[in-house]
Amino acid sequence: MNALRVMLLVSGLCTALPAFAVQPDEILPDPALESRARELSRQLRCMVCQNQSIDDSDAPLARDLRLLVRERLSAGDSDRQVLEFLTARYGDFVLLNPRFSARTALLWLTPVVVFGAGAVVAIIFLRRQRGARGGEGDPGREAALSTQERARLDDLLKPGP
Amino acid sequence: MTAEIGHYALVLALLLALIQGVLPIAGVRLRDSVLAGTGEPLAIAQFGFVAVSFTALTACYVTSDFSVFNVFQNSHSEMPLLYKFTSVWGNHEGSMLLWVLILAFFGALVALFGGNLPATLRANVLGVQAWIAISFLLFVLLTSNPFVRLAQVPLEGRDLNPLLQDIGLALHPPFLYLGYVGFSIAFAFAVAALIEGRIDAAWARWVRPWTLAAWIFLTLGIALGSYWAYYELGWGGWWFWDPVENASFLPWLSGTALLHSAVVMEKREALKVWTILLAILTFSLSLVGTFLVRSGVLTSVHAFATDPARGVFILAILIVFIGGALALYAWRAPLLRQGGVFAPISREGALVFNNLFLTAACATVFIGTLYPLALEALTGDKISVGAPFFNATFVPLALPLLFATPFGPLLAWKRGDLYGAAQRLTAAFAIAVLVAAATAALTTGGPILAPFAIGLAVFVMAGALTDLVERTQLLRQRWPVAWRRAAGLPRSAFGTALAHFALGVTLIGIVGESYFTAERISTIRPGDTIAISGYRISFEGLVARQGANYREVSGRLSVRRDGDLIGILTPGKRTYPARGNSTSEAALLTRGFSQIYVSLGDPNPDGSAAMRIYHKPMVLLIWLGALLMAVGGLLSLSDRRLRVGAPKPARKPALQPAQ
Numbered sequence: 147m148n149a150l151r152v153m154l155l156v157s158g159l160c161t162a163l164p165a166f167a168v169q170p171d172e173i174l175p176d177p178a179l180e181s182r183a184r185e186l187s188r189q190l191r192c193m194v195c196q197n198q199s200i201d202d203s204d205a206p207l208a209r210d211l212r213l214l215v216r217e218r219l220s221a222g223d224s225d226r227q228v229l230e231f232l233t234a235r236y237g238d239f240v241l242l243n244p245r246f247s248a249r250t251a252l253l254w255l256t257p258v259v260v261f262g263a264g265a266v267v268a269i270i271f272l273r274r275q276r277g278a279r280g281g282e283g284d285p286g287r288e289a290a291l292s293t294q295e296r297a298r299l300d301d302l303l304k305p306g307p
Numbered sequence: 308m309t310a311e312i313g314h315y316a317l318v319l320a321l322l323l324a325l326i327q328g329v330l331p332i333a334g335v336r337l338r339d340s341v342l343a344g345t346g347e348p349l350a351i352a353q354f355g356f357v358a359v360s361f362t363a364l365t366a367c368y369v370t371s372d373f374s375v376f377n378v379f380q381n382s383h384s385e386m387p388l389l390y391k392f393t394s395v396w397g398n399h400e401g402s403m404l405l406w407v408l409i410l411a412f413f414g415a416l417v418a419l420f421g422g423n424l425p426a427t428l429r430a431n432v433l434g435v436q437a438w439i440a441i442s443f444l445l446f447v448l449l450t451s452n453p454f455v456r457l458a459q460v461p462l463e464g465r466d467l468n469p470l471l472q473d474i475g476l477a478l479h480p481p482f483l484y485l486g487y488v489g490f491s492i493a494f495a496f497a498v499a500a501l502i503e504g505r506i507d508a509a510w511a512r513w514v515r516p517w518t519l520a521a522w523i524f525l526t527l528g529i530a531l532g533s534y535w536a537y538y539e540l541g542w543g544g545w546w547f548w549d550p551v552e553n554a555s556f557l558p559w560l561s562g563t564a565l566l567h568s569a570v571v572m573e574k575r576e577a578l579k580v581w582t583i584l585l586a587i588l589t590f591s592l593s594l595v596g597t598f599l600v601r602s603g604v605l606t607s608v609h610a611f612a613t614d615p616a617r618g619v620f621i622l623a624i625l626i627v628f629i630g631g632a633l634a635l636y637a638w639r640a641p642l643l644r645q646g647g648v649f650a651p652i653s654r655e656g657a658l659v660f661n662n663l664f665l666t667a668a669c670a671t672v673f674i675g676t677l678y679p680l681a682l683e684a685l686t687g688d689k690i691s692v693g694a695p696f697f698n699a700t701f702v703p704l705a706l707p708l709l710f711a712t713p714f715g716p717l718l719a720w721k722r723g724d725l726y727g728a729a730q731r732l733t734a735a736f737a738i739a740v741l742v743a744a745a746t747a748a749l750t751t752g753g754p755i756l757a758p759f760a761i762g763l764a765v766f767v768m769a770g771a772l773t774d775l776v777e778r779t780q781l782l783r784q785r786w787p788v789a790w791r792r793a794a795g796l797p798r799s800a801f802g803t804a805l806a807h808f809a810l811g812v813t814l815i816g817i818v819g820e821s822y823f824t825a826e827r828i829s830t831i832r833p834g835d836t837i838a839i840s841g842y843r844i845s846f847e848g849l850v851a852r853q854g855a856n857y858r859e860v861s862g863r864l865s866v867r868r869d870g871d872l873i874g875i876l877t878p879g880k881r882t883y884p885a886r887g888n889s890t891s892e893a894a895l896l897t898r899g900f901s902q903i904y905v906s907l908g909d910p911n912p913d914g915s916a917a918m919r920i921y922h923k924p925m926v927l928l929i930w931l932g933a934l935l936m937a938v939g940g941l942l943s944l945s946d947r948r949l950r951v952g953a954p955k956p957a958r959k960p961a962l963q964p965a966q
């Protein structure tokens with residue numbers, strides 16, 4: 147599906163020029179600061195692109211944002227402050243990792259709820275299975291697979307007529 | 308004339324599909340075997356006419372007939388012949404025609420090789436298949452006709468998007484569609500079973516080869532697309548959690564769940580209701596993917612609102628098929644009788660575990676992909692959901708599943724012995740711990756999580772081998788005995804082991820690429836040398852050359868290790884004058900499973916150029932793993948038991964030891 151991604155890219159504002167995201171002249175002299183800048187860049191969206199981080203994008207806007215991130219970091223901002231600064235300016239759209247809020251609760255909770263609900267259903271299903279087998283009043287697991295069960299199994303496994 | 312033949316053939320195919328959608332099912336209702344048997348010739352003829360149509364469009368492309376609007380927009384007379392072929396599906400209209408072609412192809416395959424199916428099931432399946440064909444043929448003919456002519460014939464075409472002029476991308480859509488559309492067969496089987504209100508283990512046996520074949524193609528299609536993005540987009544990323552990628556990943560996840568639950572159904576007649584639901588959901592996700600990609604909704608919700616014809620049409624198809632199938636399911640599924648019972652700790656239990664995690668992972672990707680669209684459409688608020696979200700939600704679901712993978716095949720059907728399975732995995736676990744410790748020792752000061760992930764990958768791989776070792780009793784018996792046992796194992800056992808092994812292979816690649824990639828970004832002049840991961844890379848200068856329909860500037864770099872020359876890299880930048888845009892051609896040097904990756908930026912007048920140089924350790928394992936998964940699937944598919952057209956087996960499988 148990447149083909150289509152590219153078609154979208156091309157039709158969008160992003161140039162389809164070979165992505166050459168971070169330019170040599172942007173890199174900060176301090177490697178620790180630079181690596182923080184790269185880490186932050188991966189969490190920020192290039193807002194004129196199709197789902198690209200500013201670290202990946204070669205759009206002029208992404209470059210401006212990368213420089214801005216580095217500027218703030220050099221000025222002594224913490225990672226959190228940089229993200230807050232950018233969110234205040236550009237809105238939540240700039241964050242690739244949406245913050246938990248009333249608007250995104252459904253998004254963040256869905257994985258948990260689906261997994262939890264699925265687990266409950268699976269457990270009930272598996273328990274019922276056990277109940278079905280221990281139908282003779284004995285919920286013990288081992289006993290149920292004795293004579294009647296065996297007979298029924300043999301019957302089931304008999305080749306068809 | 309050629310275009311008109313193609314158009315006309317497509318209309319005829321639609322008429323045939325309309326008949327095929329009614330007669331066979333009516334035949335089953337009226338208990339008229341002649342009527343019910345009309346499905347097969349109709350499906351084959353329908354495929355024939357769609358094939359004629361597709362061939363006609365291809366002919367227009369090969370002969371560069373620019374009077375056809377679609378050819379004019381996407382082709383160029385100087386383009387290499389290969390890309391004249393592949394540009395047929397390098398655009399919306401052509402790729403939808405390919406979609407329909409593959410749909411008809413699968414229908415024809417059922418007609419040709421479905422001889423072992425009960426006549427009523429076959430008739431119903433072909434009927435349902437025809438309904439899907441009708442809706443997509445209508446979609447092509449009414450909203451996306453590739454055969455439209457231009458009144459004034461242009462002299463030259465607008466060329467194919469240069470990024471698509473690449474062999475990896477040429478093959479990507481057909482593979483992907485073979486997967487996407489292949490799941491329509493599982494869907495048709497599920498709906499047919501619901502119509503009949505009867506379903507048994509044999510159903511699962513018939514539906515599995517089709518699902519498996521679709522899954523193999525989808526796996527390869529996704530891997531091809533990923534590798535293409537890696538070398539063509541120029542920054543060495545291989546997965547972006549982009550909505551378009553997710554659109555192909557969703558049916559893969561649920562298709563994988565379907566493969567596993569169908570095993571339970573075939574062997575034990577359990578999980579019937581669930582398996583039917585998964586079959587419906589998997590193809591529904593294929594349809595959702597088609598909607599996402601083809602409606603334009605991803606570019607912008609507003610773009611969709613201003614030109615809604617295509618989007619609304621696919622949305623309507625989506626609602627009719629998903630809604631219809633689910634309604635039928637709600638009505639009929641309670642009639643299906645539940646089959647064999649089993650203890651929570653058993654092979655069946657393990658496969659339930661597998662399905663739980665895969666389904667939750669699928670739901671996670673689904674909500675992450677659609678939530679921003681839904682939120683914007685409903686409230687106008689714009690948010691982004693990108694890689695960090697998926698890393699935070701998908702990965703925690705994937706890791707326990709990977710850890711559990713080796714246990715599944717070691718548990719017996721009905722009642723397993725978890726402690727026994729764990730005991731047999733002790734060796735695998737020990738090897739994993741050793742490798743993880745060695746990784747940690749070798750990369751001191753590196754990422755803390757990486758050794759754990761490598762350990763997990765090794766555990767999955769060694770665990771998959773453990774299954775084979777146990778079943779052949781390789782270490783307990785003499786070689787000839789083990790060999791005989793190996794020869795006696797069904798091929799699907801090797802297929803399972805290989806596919807599970809491949810998961811570990813891919814994981815190692817992912818860990819290597821994500822945690823240990825080295826990167827140098829700098830402007831270098833001819834004569835400069837860059838050191839990276841023990842290699843010394845010297846820039847020798849820039850060369851310009853003229854290609855068939857592009858100009859290229861490429862850099863020449865020599866790669867040395869310990870003073871020995873081991874390769875020359877020539878990363879390039881191509882400019883395509885027809886469209887005025889350019890592509891980057893990254894240069895790759897493969898060493899074992901690792902690669903050196905160089906991408907060229909803008910050259911400066913003084914001969915220097917910006918370059919990105921990466922060393923990506925183990926990166927090839929990502930795609931090698933996917934390839935091995937597909938080979939594992941192929942091995943299973945070649946199992947006599949599943950082979951298409953194999954003689955109808957006994958009603959119940961005989962006792963199979965150690966299965």
